[in-house]
Amino acid sequence: MLVNDFQNKVPDTVDELTKLPGVGRKTANVIASVVYAKPAMAVDTHVFRVSARIGLTSNAKNxxxxxxxxxxYIPEEKLAIAHHWLILHGRYVCIARKPKCNECGIRPYCKFAPKS
Ligand code: SF4
Structure with a gap:
């Protein structure tokens, strides 16, 4: 498909990327934002979990x-980097089983944070 349909070039839009076999929306968003610097947000399990916990998303089912x-809600120019912030925050601070709320820099803004 890259040769025949996209003139030997990896496409730069999510719509076109997801036409490629094996490329889902998350991968397409990663390529669009990381390779082409487009304002796209790839949502993997970590971004999904952390966003919901903090309260950046509300009742998102998928x-x-x-x-x-x-x-x-995230400014366009911050979308690509926000993806990495959320992943790193989930990996090192807002850990799934035991979030480090006492060390967390965004605790005042977090819906899940203990109130004491
Ligand atoms: S305060 Fe706790 S639950 Fe909220 S983002 Fe920080 S680590 Fe996660």
């Missing part, structure tokens, strides 16, 4: 719903 909410 990654696409979460993506739509995040894209709506």
């Amino acid at each position: 990654p696409l719903q979460a993506e739509k909410q995040l894209v709506k």
